[in-house]
Every structure is written in structure tokens, then in C-alpha cells.
Amino acid sequence: MEARPLFPIPFVLHPAHMALDDVVSFCVAVLVAVLVNAEGQAFVATLLGDKRPGARDRLHFNAFLHLDLLGTLSFLATGMGWPKAVAVDTTKFKHPDLCLVITRAAGPFANFLMANIAGSLVWLLKSLSLDPRVFLMVVAVNLTVTVYHLVPLLPMATGTLISAILIPKGSRLEQSYGQLGPYLLFSLLLLDRLLRGEIVGHILAPFVRDLFTLLTT
Template identity: 30%
Template sequence: MLDFSLPQKIAIWALPVLFAITVHEVAHGFVARRLGDRTAQMMGRLTLNPLKHIDPVGTVLVPLAMLLLPGGFLFGWAKPVPIGYNNLGNPKRDMAIVAAAGPLSNLLMAAGWALLLRLSVELLQPLPWAAQPLFFMAQAGIAINLILMILNLVPIPPLDGGRVLTGLLPARQAAALGAIEPYGLIIVLALLLSGVLWRILQPVIQLFNQLLLVMVGLGGSA
């Protein structure tokens, strides 16, 4: 991507980041409601209004700081949607399904942005004034959603991948993995800051990016 000024970066990334984080959380709450837990609905969190989901640090400060860092990648988080574990019909299994809903929503959004990227390419000649901003925003939308999807699938609780794995493991092993949760974010941040986790995740993100571009007929050229 070109070397944009900070205001340009914010204009390009703001909507993709807000949608990626907001829909991710709503997906958790929506699936939980389908499985018997109405906690998120009763607390007014089953809404696409980003103001209901914004975390001042994870949704604003961290993404903004990442935009200022050279060579970094953008990520963030929203306020977690509350889930009443005991309200679920089969808590252990259903919690894994609820957790998987977030990354799946990011994959679907990445596919949607890929379609918009294809549209922007088609509009580049007749409507360049509209196509160019859409092109860069669509690239940002694909990137942030793939980053959130793959990062959240890391099998360390409280990330979604950790909750999915907890739901799949036998009770004893699940309890052992769950004991990591209070330290999970510290572990993930340490791995990210060291560069180890990013070196593992980057090829996977690039693979999904190429697959999406091929899917919309861009052949990895965008």
C-alpha cells in the first residue's frame, strides 16, 4: 500500500476496523442467543451500533498506535459480549460454537470486502474518484478481518481458538488449558512483541488473502 498520511490512514481503516470488531462481537452474541443464552440481547449488545462495543483502548488507542508504527500490522478488540455459560444447552460444546462464530464472521466479511475490491477495479476507469478510495478501503477490510480471524484462532484462551479447543478436549485437558486464561493475553502479547507469533501467522494470512483474490477473479494481482 502507498505511504499515506495519518488522516488518510484513518479514513481508509476506520470503517473496516469498526465493522470487523463490531460484527465479530455481535456474532458471538447472536449464536449464543440461538443456543439459549440471551444475556447479550438483554444487555443491548446485539446491535451493529459500534458505540455499544467500543473499548477505548482496544478499539481506538491500540489501532491508532499501530497505524503510527512503521512496519507493524493493525489489530484491536472490542468490549467482549457477555455470555451466560450456564444458560447454554450444552455449555462446553456450545461455548466452542459461540467462540467459533467470531472468526467465521471475519472470514465472511473478508470475502465481502474482496467482492468490493473487485467492484473497485471494475469502476476504476469510469468512476476513478469513487473507485480509488473504495480500492484502498477494501484492501484494508480484507487485511483487518484476516488478521482478526487468524489471530483469534490461536489456541490460547481467552482467544476464540482457545475456547474452541477447550470445548473439543476431554474435561481434564480442557480444565488444564482453561487454567491458562488469566495469563493468556500476556502470553499472546509477548509472542506478538517478540515477532514469533507474527512470523507464524503472516504466511497463513497471506494464503487466505491470495485465495480470496483468486475467488473474486483478481488472481492475486491486487
């Protein structure tokens, strides 16, 4: 039997009807999503050769140090955001472009794994007749981050792939794409919300809902 969601999927804060438990659960879920995304990238970058002994920007497992101002604002305004960029030295990779794409893709993959773990905890809490709201929100937010990484703009993983394949290295276009990408992404997500998902939401949101149903029933 399909479980009825306790809140809209993907979840977006709405000033007209915000329950305190939903707001708290969402904030916790955002911190979890930011942490696993950034640390997933850092772990894979290290695994592929970009080792940084004692680096303070990696593998510290402090979600607050991974918060990006624009990415956090995007989470609050649109329900989807991103962590602070994980510094990567591509010169340490054997295959720089490929390894960079794999590193960036490790972020949403880590979010998907986190959603699966949280989904298992939802099942456990339900079996004990306990409220699984926080873990349901963790599932929802992490799946949202996973699926929306298909948007072909930086800092999304697909944006990194587009950059690696189509944009000449060291060009002004690459620099502009990297600098403007987050602002273009935020503008796109904000406009999508104002238009009730008519830009990317009608394509990506159903995938989030289907995966949410799969992991929480």
C-alpha cells in the same frame, strides 16, 4: 494476474510512514472487524439458547460499544486486536463447553465472511475504476483477525477451545487463564512485532497474505 497490495499485509500502523488515507481506512476496518466479531458471537449465543431480550450488550450494531481498551490498543500497536468480551451465560446452553467454543469461533468466522463481502466490493469498485482502498483494508484487517484466532490464548477462539478441553472447570487455573489471557496475548503480539514476526508472524502472516490475494484478485 496477482494484484499488488497498496499496503503491507497484515497491516500495522508505523509512525515513520503513515499515509492519512491508510490510517483512516485502518480505523474504519478495525471498527468493522470489532463489530462483526462481537455481533457474530452474540447472534450465535442467542441461537444456541442464551437468549437475552432487551440486552444492551448485544445486537445493537454499535461498534464503539464493542471496543475493548486493551484490544484496541493492540490493534493500534500490532495490527491485531479483539472486541470487548461478549457476555455469555453457559448455563443456558444444552452443551455448555461445546456451545461456548462454537460461540467464540463465530467471531472469526464472521470476520471471514466480512472479508469475502469486502472482497466482492473491491472487485466491483475496480470494475468501475474507483479506489477500493478502504475495502481492501477491511479485507486485510478482517482476515488478520480470522487467522490470528489460531493463537491459543484467550480471548482468541482457540484459547477458548484449550480452556474447555484442558483446564478444570471452576479451578483457580481457569480463573487465572481467563484474567491473564488478554495481557499475555497483547505481550506476545507486541513482542512479535518488535522481533519482526519471528514468533507467530512467520507462521500466520503468510496465511493472511494468501487469503488476501485470493479474495482481491
